[in-house]
Amino acid sequence: DTGVSQDPRHKITKRGQNVTFRCDPISEHNRLYWYRQTLGQGPEFLTYFQNEAQLEKSRLLSDRFSAERPKGSFSTLEIQRTEQGDSAMYLCASSLSRPVENEQFFGPGTRLTVL
Amino acid sequence: AQTVTQSQPEMSVQEAETVTLSCTYDTSESDYYLFWYKQPPSRQMILVIRQEAYKQQNATENRFSVNFQKAAKSFSLKISDSQLGDAAMYFCAYRRVGANNLFFGTGTRLTVIP
Numbered sequence: 001d002t003g004v005s006q007d008p009r010h011k012i013t014k015r016g017q018n019v020t021f022r023c024d025p026i027s028e029h030n031r032l033y034w035y036r037q038t039l040g041q042g043p044e045f046l047t048y049f050q051n052e053a054q055l056e057k058s059r060l061l062s063d064r065f066s067a068e069r070p071k072g073s074f075s076t077l078e079i080q081r082t083e084q085g086d087s088a089m090y091l092c093a094s095s096l097s098r099p100v101e102n103e104q105f106f107g108p109g110t111r112l113t114v115l
Numbered sequence: 116a117q118t119v120t121q122s123q124p125e126m127s128v129q130e131a132e133t134v135t136l137s138c139t140y141d142t143s144e145s146d147y148y149l150f151w152y153k154q155p156p157s158r159q160m161i162l163v164i165r166q167e168a169y170k171q172q173n174a175t176e177n178r179f180s181v182n183f184q185k186a187a188k189s190f191s192l193k194i195s196d197s198q199l200g201d202a203a204m205y206f207c208a209y210r211r212v213g214a215n216n217l218f219f220g221t222g223t224r225l226t227v228i229p
Contacts, residue, residue: 003159031215042119042206042219056215091160104217106160
């Protein structure tokens with residue numbers, strides 16, 4: 001399968017714990033995006049990388065959230081001191097930077113439940 | 116700020132019939148892209164169709180077509196000859212030219228009745 005993959009698919013954690021999610025983009029895609037989708041809502045943009053550089057962060061990305069893409073390939077999203085409000089589906093997407101109207105391909109998501 | 120509104124939380128259609136999903140958006144930009152994404156239950160989101168705002172011609176992809184009304188800021192999706200596999204959440208999304216993030220609506224859950 002050459003699509004976007006995410007691991008784990010489901011994560012249950014207790015409030016206050018740290019969690020880390022991984023995203024593997026389509027291999028030739030140099031752009032990678034993180035979105036959060038809460039129940040009954042559409043995805044909301046969190047951050048995006050071009051290669052290893054994090055070029056944009058949403059105001060939704062509080063200081064408890066950190067994302068990395070150290071070698072310009074896979075990315076990790078860490079949430080520290082999780083809160084119940086962090087419960088959501090975390091979606092990763094990837095794309096090429098050209099052509100301009102590049103399509104974002106989405107992964108299956110990681111569903112986080114904070115107890 | 117850009118907003119995308121989908122006023123139909125749920126829609127249903129009889130198999131083989133046609134259904135139209137509504138989407139309106141708000142932007143001060145003149146150049147942008149609009150998208151319809153499909154999210155089947157427990158499966159990843161896939162792009163159904165996209166429209167460039169500078170193009171007057173409505174986009175079409177097989178059984179899927181859009182009605183893009185730029186002045187009215189309306190972007191509806193028509194699904195013809197509906198199939199059971201069309202059942203999913205459908206999200207309308209907007210992206211400004213030069214930007215990287217998508218703005219999504221709240222989605223419409225489509226049920227296809229056999």
